[in-house]
Amino acid sequence: MSIGKASVRDAEVEGRRVLVRADLNVPLEQGPGGAEVGDDTRIRASLPTIRSLLERGASVVLVSHLGRPKGADPELSMAPVAARLGELLGAEVPLAPGVVGDDVEAAAERLQPGQVLLLENSRFEPGETEDDPELAAGLARLAELYVNDAFGAAHRAHATTRGVASLLPSCAGLLLEREVEELTRVRDHPEPPLVVVLGGAKVTDKIGVIERFLGSADEIVIGGAMCFSFFKAEGRDTGESLLDEDSVEAARELLPRAERAKARLHLPEDLVLGREFSAETEVQELNGVDVPEGWMGLDIGFNTAVNYAKLIGAAGTVLWNGPMGAFELEPFAAGTRAVAEAVAAAPGHTVVGGGDSAAAMARFGLAGRVDWLSTGGGASLELLEGAELPGVEALTDA
Numbered sequence: 001m002s003i004g005k006a007s008v009r010d011a012e013v014e015g016r017r018v019l020v021r022a023d024l025n026v027p028l029e030q031g032p033g034g035a036e037v038g039d040d041t042r043i044r045a046s047l048p049t050i051r052s053l054l055e056r057g058a059s060v061v062l063v064s065h066l067g068r069p070k071g072a073d074p075e076l077s078m079a080p081v082a083a084r085l086g087e088l089l090g091a092e093v094p095l096a097p098g099v100v101g102d103d104v105e106a107a108a109e110r111l112q113p114g115q116v117l118l119l120e121n122s123r124f125e126p127g128e129t130e131d132d133p134e135l136a137a138g139l140a141r142l143a144e145l146y147v148n149d150a151f152g153a154a155h156r157a158h159a160t161t162r163g164v165a166s167l168l169p170s171c172a173g174l175l176l177e178r179e180v181e182e183l184t185r186v187r188d189h190p191e192p193p194l195v196v197v198l199g200g201a202k203v204t205d206k207i208g209v210i211e212r213f214l215g216s217a218d219e220i221v222i223g224g225a226m227c228f229s230f231f232k233a234e235g236r237d238t239g240e241s242l243l244d245e246d247s248v249e250a251a252r253e254l255l256p257r258a259e260r261a262k263a264r265l266h267l268p269e270d271l272v273l274g275r276e277f278s279a280e281t282e283v284q285e286l287n288g289v290d291v292p293e294g295w296m297g298l299d300i301g302f303n304t305a306v307n308y309a310k311l312i313g314a315a316g317t318v319l320w321n322g323p324m325g326a327f328e329l330e331p332f333a334a335g336t337r338a339v340a341e342a343v344a345a346a347p348g349h350t351v352v353g354g355g356d357s358a359a360a361m362a363r364f365g366l367a368g369r370v371d372w373l374s375t376g377g378g379a380s381l382e383l384l385e386g387a388e389l390p391g392v393e394a395l396t397d398a
């Protein structure tokens, strides 16, 4: 399947300088010698495009954002990323003295084929999030070709994702291309029956996905804190459960539509409750879904998990986004583990999106057992809803 955009596979890159927008927005931790990269999944996911360019005789100027700095905050410097990337590539990855400017241009011009330069955090420049044309022009001066491999940032119209793409010949990187292919396939051409499993805490971001799939999925399965928006809309007691008030209204509108839709909407029939969000809290299994005062729902119950696993096992395609409970806390991990195991064992095509869902697969040792593990949370949700991603749109058509 083609995504309709030029691909880095077909680009002439030998002896050329290539600006690669990657998603190197990784969590940082305090190590003995200062900040270090925590989980390096996103750096590893960016390696195939970088390696392919270097092996084909290009030099690479790499740019990404990291966190949400207000100005040039040294705590969010890309230095730890440069160090980790250097280890993974087995080569020195120098850090540029900024994002754009004379010194950065000089450093880019000194690059030899096969060498990488990492720019500083793109959000050190206020023009990044405003898609400032001057910043885009400064970026364009650093290279002859632009490759966007930052699927996780493709839903943003920023200078490094959209502005610069209109100033240079451009193409899609290997990761971005595969992400768009996999998610578009689930959205538009899934092998039936399609089972969409949704959970997690970011309910407002995911309501649009439910809407989109009401007419096309066979089963929509809800867990996580998301179910409380629906229970509240049904007039049930939700106790102290995490509740996203904005989404209760959306859930109230969705429920009657779901009755008439092709998809069957499944809500939990039992829950695991805790007094508070803690692994040490008192725990209670509830055969039902009306949460008493003083308790919060922190996981789907056993019967719900068995049912959801059965639906997943019978699917031609499974799309999973959002954990079934507070899986980080051992007493509330069973529902997410059951769904993760069902997804791993499912004979159908399986796609998992969302940072925490991917973390859950990794925690249960199942990350290698899905067909596609998406690296882009917000971008994957927007694509699945049917939105156009500015970072993809801006690339040269195939």
Ligand code: ADP
Residues within 6 Å of the ligand: 199, 200, 201, 202, 203, 223, 224, 225, 226, 242, 297, 298, 299, 321, 322, 323, 324, 325, 326, 327, 328, 353, 354, 355, 356, 357, 358, 377
């Ligand atoms: P993803 O990153 O996979 O898209 P989200 O970010 O939406 O998922 O949600 C993940 C978070 O949701 C996890 O930290 C988990 O603890 C939390 N969560 C899931 N279910 C519940 C619940 N019932 N109550 C409180 N938090 C929950």
Ligand code: MG
Residues within 6 Å of the ligand: 354, 355, 356, 377
């Ligand atoms: Mg998350």
